[in-house]
Amino acid sequence: MKPKYYITTPIYYPSANFHIGHCYTTIIADSIARYKRMKGYDVCFQTGTDEHGQKIEMKAKEAGVSPKEYVDEIVLNAKNLWDALQISYDKFIRTTDEFHVKAVQKIFTKLYEQGDIYKGEYKGLYCTPCESFWTKTQLIDGKCPDCGREVHEVSEEAYFLRLSKYQDRLVEYIESHPEFIQPESRKNEMIYNFIRPGLEDLCVSRTSFTWGIPVPFDEKHVVYVWLDALTNYITSLGYMTDNDIEFQKYWPADLHLVGKEIVRFHTIVWPVILMALNLPLPKQVFGHGWLIVNGGKISKSLGNYKDPREYIDAYGVDAVRYFVLREVPFGNDGNFLEESLINRINTDLANTLGNLVNRTITMACKYFDGTVKYKNQNEELDSEFLEKINSLDKIVDEKMEQLHVSEALESIFEVLRRSNKYIDETMPWILAKEEEKKDRLETVLYLLLESIRVCASLLEPYIPTTSSEILKQLNQTDKTPQFIDKHEYHLSPAKILFARIETK
Ligand code: ME8
Numbered sequence: 001m002k003p004k005y006y007i008t009t010p011i012y013y014p015s016a017n018f019h020i021g022h023c024y025t026t027i028i029a030d031s032i033a034r035y036k037r038m039k040g041y042d043v044c045f046q047t048g049t050d051e052h053g054q055k056i057e058m059k060a061k062e063a064g065v066s067p068k069e070y071v072d073e074i075v076l077n078a079k080n081l082w083d084a085l086q087i088s089y090d091k092f093i094r095t096t097d098e099f100h101v102k103a104v105q106k107i108f109t110k111l112y113e114q115g116d117i118y119k120g121e122y123k124g125l126y127c128t129p130c131e132s133f134w135t136k137t138q139l140i141d142g143k144c145p146d147c148g149r150e151v152h153e154v155s156e157e158a159y160f161l162r163l164s165k166y167q168d169r170l171v172e173y174i175e176s177h178p179e180f181i182q183p184e185s186r187k188n189e190m191i192y193n194f195i196r197p198g199l200e201d202l203c204v205s206r207t208s209f210t211w212g213i214p215v216p217f218d219e220k221h222v223v224y225v226w227l228d229a230l231t232n233y234i235t236s237l238g239y240m241t242d243n244d245i246e247f248q249k250y251w252p253a254d255l256h257l258v259g260k261e262i263v264r265f266h267t268i269v270w271p272v273i274l275m276a277l278n279l280p281l282p283k284q285v286f287g288h289g290w291l292i293v294n295g296g297k298i299s300k301s302l303g304n305y306k307d308p309r310e311y312i313d314a315y316g317v318d319a320v321r322y323f324v325l326r327e328v329p330f331g332n333d334g335n336f337l338e339e340s341l342i343n344r345i346n347t348d349l350a351n352t353l354g355n356l357v358n359r360t361i362t363m364a365c366k367y368f369d370g371t372v373k374y375k376n377q378n379e380e381l382d383s384e385f386l387e388k389i390n391s392l393d394k395i396v397d398e399k400m401e402q403l404h405v406s407e408a409l410e411s412i413f414e415v416l417r418r419s420n421k422y423i424d425e426t427m428p429w430i431l432a433k434e435e436e437k438k439d440r441l442e443t444v445l446y447l448l449l450e451s452i453r454v455c456a457s458l459l460e461p462y463i464p465t466t467s468s469e470i471l472k473q474l475n476q477t478d479k480t481p482q483f484i485d486k487h488e489y490h491l492s493p494a495k496i497l498f499a500r501i502e503t504k
Contacts, residue, residue, distance in 0.1 A: 001042075002040055002041060002042040003040075003041055003042065004041065004042045004043075004044070004249060004250055004254075005033075005036045005041040005042065005043045005044070005254050005255075006043075006044045006046070006237075006250040006251065006252075006253045006254050006255075007029055007032055007033050007036070007043065007044070007045050007046070007253070007254060007255045007257065008029070008045075008046045008047070008233055008253055008255070008256050008257065009025045009026050009029045009046070009047040009257055009258075010025065010050075010256075010257075010258050010259070010262060011047070011048040011049050011050040011093060011095065011229060011232050012047075012048070012049050012050060012078060013049075013050050013053075013055075013056075014049050014050075014051055014056065014070075014071045014074035014075060014078065015074065016074055016077070017305065017307075018077070018078060018081055018307075018308065019298045019305050019306070019307075019308065020291060020298065020306070020308045020311065020320075020324070020336055021290060021291040021292075021298045021336075022308075023081070023085055023308050023320075023324065024259075024288070024290075024291045024324055024328075025257055025258070025259060025288065026047060026082060026085065026087050027085060027087070027320075027321050027324045027325060028257060028288065028324070028325065028330070028405055029045065029047070029087075029257045030045070030085075030086070030087045030088055030089075030461075031321075031325055031405055031461045031462050032255070032257070032400070032403065032405070032461070033045035033088060033089075033090075033461075034088060034460060034461035034462075034464065035400050035461040037088075038460060038461060039397075043090065044090050044091065044237075044246070044250045045088065045089050045090045045091070046089060046090065046091040046092070046093060046233070046236055047082070047087070047089045047091075047092055047093075048091070048092050048093035048094055048095070048232060048236070049071070049074075049075050049078060049092075049093075049094050049095065050095055050228075050229045050232075051067075051071045051075075051094055051095045051096045052095055052096070052211055052212040052213065052222070052223075052225075052228055053209070053211065053212065053225060054132060054206075054208070054209040054211070056070065056071060056211055057209050057210070057211035058130070060211075067211045068096060071094075071096065075094060079092065081308060081309065084308075084309055084312050084317065085308070085312070085317060085320070085321065086317055086321070086464055086465065091236050093232045093235070093236040095213075095228055095229065095232060099235060099238075099241055100231075100232060100235045100236070101213050102240075102241070103231065103234075103235040103239060103240040103241060104213050104223055104227065104228055104231055104235065105213060105214070105215075105216045105223075106240045107227070107231055107240060107273075107277065108159075108204075108213075108215060108216070108223055108227065109216055109217060110277070111161070111273075111276055111277075112159070112217070114276070115162070116161060116162050116165070116276040117159050117160065117161055117162070117204060118159065118160055118162065119157065119158075119159055119160075119218075120157075120158060120159070120160045120201075121155050121156070121157060121158065122155060122156050122157070122158035122160075122203045122206075123153065123154075123155040124153070124154065124155075124156075125139065125151040125152070125153055126151055126152060126153070126154040126208075127144035127146065127147065127149060127150075127151045128152075129144075129147055129149060130144055130146050130147050130149075132144070132146065133206075133208070134151060139151065156206070156207050156208060157207060157221075158203050158204075158205050158206060158207070158221070158224075159203070159204050159205040159215065159218075159221060160201040160202060160203055160204060161201060161202045161204045161227065161269070161272065161273070161276075162201050162272075162276075163199040163200065163201050163202050163268065163269065163272050164198070164199050164200070164201055166199075166271075166272045166275050166276070167195060167198070167199045169275060170195060170199075170268065170271055170272065170275075171191060171195055171196070173271065173281065174187065174190065174191060174195075174267070175191075177281075179283065179284055180267070180281070180282075180283070180284060180285065181263070181267050181284075181285055181287070182284055182285070182286045182287070182331075182403070183286070183287070183331040185331075186260065186263050186267075186287045187267075189263075190263065190264065190267050190268065194264060194268060195268060199268065202226065202269060203224060204223060204224050204225075204226070204227045205218075205221040205222065205223055205224050206221065206222055206224045207220050207221055207222075209222065210222060212224065212228065213228055226265050226269050227273065229265075230265065230266070230269060230270045230273060231273065233253055233256065233270075233282075234247060234251060234279070237249075237250055237251055239251070251279070251280070252279075252280040252281060252282050252283055253282040253283065254282075254283050254284065255282070255283065255284050255285075255286060255403075256270075256282050256284070256285045256286070257286050257288065258285060258286070258287055258288070259287065259288060259289075259290065260287040260288065260289055260290070262287075263285060263287035266282075266285045266287075267285050270282075270285075286331075286403055287331075288330060288331060289328065289330075289331055289332045289333040289334065290333045290334075291324070291328065291333070291334055291335075291336045292333050292334070292335055292336065293335065293336050293337070294335070294337075295335070298336070308320065311338075311341070315341065315342075315345060315501070316465075316498075317465060318349075318463035318464075318465050318466045319341065319344070319345045319349060319498070320341070321462060321463055322344065322345075322348070322349060322409070322462065322463050323340070323341045323344050323345075325405050325406060325409055325462050326344060326348070326406050326409050326410070327340060327344065327406070328406065329406050329407075330403055330404055330405055330406055339503070342501045342503055345498060345500075345501055346500050346501060348413055349466075349497070349498040350497075350498040350499065350500045350501075351500075352413055352416050352417055352420065353413070353416055353455075353466075353497065353498070354496065354497040354498040355420070356416055356419050356420050356423075356448075356452065357452055357470055357473065357494060357497060358494045358496065358497070359420075359423060360419075360423075360445065360448045360449060360452060361473060361474075361491050361493070361494035362493070362494055363428050363429075363445060364445050364449065364489065364491050365491055365492070365493055365494075366432075367428070367432050367441060367442075367445070368442060368445070370489070370490060370491035370492060370493075371488070371489065371490055371491075372442055372445050372446050372449060372488075372489040372491070373442065373446065373487075373488050373489070374442075374443065374446045374485040374486070374487070375439040375440075375442045375443045375446065376439075376443065376485070377439045377440040377442075377443040378443060379440070381422075381425060381426070382443075382447060385418060385419075385422050385447060385451070386447070386483055388414075388415050388418050389415060389447075389450065389451050389454050389482075389483050390482055390483055392411065392412065392415050392454060392455070392458060392481065393454075393458065393481035393482065395408075395411045396408045396411055396412065396458055396481075399411060405462070408462075409462055412455050412458050412459060415451060415454075415455055416451075416455055418451075419448055419451045419452065419455075422444075422447070422448065422451075423448065426444045428441055428444055428445065431444065446485075446487075446489070447483075449474060449487075449489050450483050450484065450487070451483075452470065452474060453471070453474055453476050453478070453479075453487075454480075454481050454482065454483065456470035456471050456474070457471070457479035457480070457481050458481050460479070466497060466498075469495075469497065470497070473491070473492075473494060473495065474489065474491070475489065475490050475491060475492075476489070
């Protein structure tokens with residue numbers, strides 16, 4: 001039986017303005033999911049949308065439609081974007097899905113009955129025109145961050161989740177499972193900044209708006225945000241339904257991939273919910289950094305926002321995927337600049353990769369009419385090159401095990417650059433001048449074709465279209481990531497993979 005691998009992205013707030021930053025989590029998760037499938041895992045890759053709350057209720061009102069109509073359209077838009085980015089998700093959960101609503105109600109009731117949820121009073125700063133609660137830190141100059149008007153303190157009846165009760169168990173778990181929160185720096189932040197100073201119980205219901213899952217035994221309350229959102233990771237697998245086969249198979253999650261600002265909810269609130277439900281905790285929560293533009297947040301109002309589809313249309317989906325995966329060392333923030341995207345396309349995709357494939361196939365067509373076999377005419381300088389090709393698979397595997405996606409890609413490009421250098425060293429055009437060097441020339445080209453085949457096979461998780469296009473041009477289906485001497489290449493003239501982009 002195949003080993004299982006359950007990987008999730010956060011569920012996204014339905015927003016009409018998805019930007020490239022939003023695509024970041026999904027593209028990385030997709031490359032990891034594809035990688036695991038390639039390695040023979042039975043992968044469940046889940047994403048989805050987080051559709052309840054006051055903001056949505058207000059936006060729908062502004063648009064003159066019901067909240068459900070409002071989110072339906074945006075969800076369609078999100079799915080189209082994920083398709084355009086070739087996100088190979090297996091499940092897409094919406095928190096408005098009937099099964100989710102029912103399961104959340106059962107979870108809420110269970111936690112209430114066993115005393116982990118209790119009724120109390122929520123005190124907050126309220127902006128009446130916006131009908132929104134804010135915390136002190138969210139205010140701008142002491143005023144509502146949305147409309148700039150005065151806020152005043154109000155209190156309302158609400159249900160609370162007893163985080164405090166689980167504080168010691170949580171610290172003990174985090175400290176005895178060093179892989180649980182990654183990168184390491186985020187783990188320390190959670191323990192020292194958030195948990196050790198003392199956990200406050202979390203408000204999990206509201207009465208000030210209605211667009212949410214009703215609390216089944218107290219219908220003027222709706223379930224508030226995190227209890228609704230986080231449980232998506234188990235309700236989608238059938239937890240608390242008649243059919244929980246997938247839950248039995250895939251839970252606990254192997255990886256929750258999340259942006260750094262929501263690590264807190266995934267490593268404090270979520271474990272507490274799971275402990276209260278007596279369920280195992282996810283194996284790892286990885287908090288990645290942000291894509292920023294000129295040192296700041298990406299946002300429409302700052303004018304640094306573009307619909308990601310514009311980049312896809314202009315440069316191709318693989319260029320966008322490659323850039324996002326390659327440019328930002330995982331865990332850190334990284335700058336998104338269109339100039340750097342173009343630069344990556346020109347240096348890595350057009351020059352290193354595209355040129356190598358083009359030159360090699362062109363020479364094979366020119367010198368051997370496109371038919372190349374292994375002629376066993378190796379020279380000393382081949383051994384280091386062969387060693388590089390054959391050790392690549394293991395290197396990529398080590399990097400991916402640590403989720404160092406950018407470094408995994410870099411190691412593949414190192415072999416591609418080495419291949420280009422091999423052409424300069426062996427100078428096939430000189431070999432072609434001497435009839436007695438013909439077998440040596442064919443061996444050289446064979447090695448290059450094998451190097452390209454191995455690299456193209458290993459590139460599938462990151463740039464799937466390009467990977468399959470290269471294998472098609474090579475006329476090969478064998479994706480074994482090792483040099484094999486038994487292939488026969490029958491090649492037609494090469495097609496350009498990435499055109500250089502001229503900049504002013
Ligand atoms: O947080 N760079 O949803 P969301 C990198 N619904 N990642 C970014 C980014 C940027 N500039 N902007 C956003 C939510 N993201 C909740 C999650 S999970 C149970 C509930 C990432 O739509 C962000 O870090 O605000 C997060 O991982 C994801 O997009 C969804 O953010």
